[in-house]
Amino acid sequence: MVQGSAAGKMDNGRVLLIPAVSDQKGRTSIMGAKRRACFFILLAAALWGVVGIFVRRLSAAGFSAMQIVAIRIAVPAIADTLFLLAADRSSLCVRLRDCYLFVLTGVCSFALFNWCYFNAIEASSLGVAAILLYTAPAIVNVLSVWVFRERLTLRKGIAVAATFLGCVLVTGVGAETRLSVRGIVFGLGSGVGYALYTVFSKLALKKYSSRTVTVYTFLFAAAAAIPLAGFDGKALALFAQPSVLLLSLGIGSLCCLFPYLFYAIGLSQIEAGTAAVMSMLEPVVAALLGIFLYQEAFDIRKAAGIVLIVAAVAAQRPRSEKQTSARS
Template sequence: MYGKLPYFMIAFAAAMWGLIGFFVKGLNNAGFSAMEIVAIRVLTAAIILILVGIVFYRSHLKIRVKDLYLFVGTGILSIVFFNWSYFTAINLMNIPIAVALLYTSPAFVAVLSFLFLKESINRKKLFAIVMTVIGCTLAAGITGQGGTSFSVSSILIGLGAGFGYALYSIFGKIALRRYHPFTVTLYTFLVASAALVPTTGIVSKAAVFFTGDAWLYAIGLGVFPTVVAYFAYSWGLERTESSTAAVVATLEPVIATMLGILVYGDRLGGLQVLGSALIILSVISINISIPIRKQKKHLTV
């Protein structure tokens, strides 16, 4: 049973990520914009991670100043941009389609890894990328047949979420060669908070947190699909192959789709269902095409 625990933890993390739309919708209805919701998420996560670090990870609280650029990459170029794009897409479209566009990220990872990490793109990866593009076209309703069609701008924003999500894999892979997963997670959200809190003016809307259930959505967003999810995923990832972990994590769009249909009454046309299925298949295809290697222990600083 213990041998399967890492897979359960990764699946649990994916399920938590799949619930993001619930908290985003709640905060949006309370009057918060997409960027304000991103600020709420990263600030809440940063505060929780600092407290956890002081109690459990004191030896992992320091970084070298020269490595700060890595966390600008994970925190601003990835987390801030990805969250803004994803949350905006959720509000412009529906949750299943936003998630479908988010899952173009493996295609972006394949291209970026080829350009910057010198990883190869084999036939299976190329085939998966083509499947992803076709799947996105169908899922976003560009054909105009069945389901709902969305504007070009909303589709581009949804694709931006996939690109930003992919950037975390590039910067994060380099950062994890030097730091513990907790350190990478902590400074990612600290840098993101430092960038968003002053620019979004979220502090001036503090009173709104105590209006209705807004504070519950805010805390829930910071805890469950952020801190808890990242902790669970990191724990499982250290104990299994990364390619296997990525396949298990594809549970996220399934959970998000169920949430959109059951809670918000989102409806998908036949072509959109096919498109979403192609995207999920492309994710699996990309990941199982990567040779499984033994994971190296993370270096601590």
């Protein structure tokens, strides 16, 4: 009789390897869950990448940058809360002592990085602000080693470096770019805030579902962002225009509610560092939209940046044990 954990029950003298089959199914199920998680992260990044379309049109309508941020946050906060009140009230139930988690995800990361980002744009340029924002994957990977005991592998390190270099190339920042201490401070603040969103969300997802984490993040972020937006009578009057309402719903749902929900779903299944790198597909989508919709310049530098980012993101795909052992 065969001994060990791989042996199952005897049937007419044959050994049925039931546990081994079960283990194989379990590994297959885990791989499937990780692949789905990666799909959700990439889908979130793609939706974040289209935000520029809505920002351009809302800006042309007369809204300031911070007002657009407030709209982007307030719309999903209201819509998702109303939906859950009607369809799934249990997702709104949280312990009072856990509210600090949503202060961290909503105020200390989500609202913070948006506020810092737009101040960085004003103090320097869009390109510099974007580059400093995309220091986030490096920060996430360093923090994840300490907070979640994740391994900072050579593959991850190379991927982080490749995505950062790719972002530099895609945004077109050069030696002539205007820099200032204020712009750099706010830019790094946006990168830290962006990174902290991934870390704090991962902590919150240990206690609550992705729906709960997402809706309370929006509510706390909206409470912080709306007072900073400076909505006056002129800005509020713009909402009387049907086009502005549609654009507000679009930026709130397509560029905030759905991508952050998808990101939370994916983040619950894969490492924070991996998720942060994969989310860097966002500038690729934004760059391609700029090229095809707004006839922005496309040169070899931008092409190289896109290739670098896509290659780094592709390298983060989950591998089976056979693939891992073959590479080691």
